[in-house]
Amino acid sequence: MSSAFAVDTSPELLAGLRRRESAAFATLYGLFERPIHNLAWRMLANREDAREVLQDTFLQVHMRIDQFRGDAPFWSWIRKIAVNMTLMRLRSNRPPHGELEDDMATEASSLPDWIDMEKGLAQLPAQTRSVLWLHLVEGYSHEEIARQFGRSLSFSKSQVQRGARRLRDLVQTGDGSAPQTELRHALA
Numbered sequence: 637m638s639s640a641f642a643v644d645t646s647p648e649l650l651a652g653l654r655r656r657e658s659a660a661f662a663t664l665y666g667l668f669e670r671p672i673h674n675l676a677w678r679m680l681a682n683r684e685d686a687r688e689v690l691q692d693t694f695l696q697v698h699m700r701i702d703q704f705r706g707d708a709p710f711w712s713w714i715r716k717i718a719v720n721m722t723l724m725r726l727r728s729n730r731p732p733h734g735e736l737e738d739d740m741a742t743e744a745s746s747l748p749d750w751i752d753m754e755k756g757l758a759q760l761p762a763q764t765r766s767v768l769w770l771h772l773v774e775g776y777s778h779e780e781i782a783r784q785f786g787r788s789l790s791f792s793k794s795q796v797q798r799g800a801r802r803l804r805d806l807v808q809t810g811d812g813s814a815p816q817t818e819l820r821h822a823l824a
Contacts, residue, residue: 639774640671641715650710653701665694668711672718675774679722679766681758692721719770723784726762756806760799767795768803 645667652660672693677686696717704713757765767785770776771792776784778792785791 639715640674641711643667643711645710668714675718676722678757678769680725681765685725689721689725693718696721719784726766756803759806760802764795764799767792768799771796
């Protein structure tokens with residue numbers, strides 16, 4: 637599955653960014669606004685927080701553009717910044733340490749027979765939702781996720797396994813069918 641971030645950027649655009657040209661940053665914003673916002677919104681399940689992450693990400697890109705070495709595609713560099721900004725926001729919104737997110741939050745008592753994927757994702761604990769999104773949609777490896785969260789490899793694997801199982805349960809209808817989305821296919 638390819639990332640929505642996989643956007644080619646021209647050497648001219650990168651040169652304009654390094655020269656701090658406002659037109660270059662406007663172009664960059666047009667290219668990456670949607671993928672950054674969607675990543676943050678899906679991981680945080682809060683549009684206001686997602687907008688903050690979007691702004692924080694572009695601020696970091698502006699401040700750190702000279703640090704981009706070109707060892708990897710530019711889109712992967714900006715995605716890494718967006719993920720880091722989102723994880724920082726997630727950590728700042730984390731519930732008290734005594735709550736166990738691995739318990740998959742509280743069960744919804746009366747879910748309708750069919751809910752869409754967005755509502756299903758929103759039912760997951762923030763940490764589980766984030767790990768699931770990074771692995772299944774953004775293509776991060778378990779090792780990369782474990783490093784990002786400062787946790788063990790088994791943490792990432794168990795979050796993906798439990799989150800996928802919980803999400804699959806949430807999106808199933810009474811007749812066993814489910815919404816036809818890329819994420820649903822990844823959960824199969």
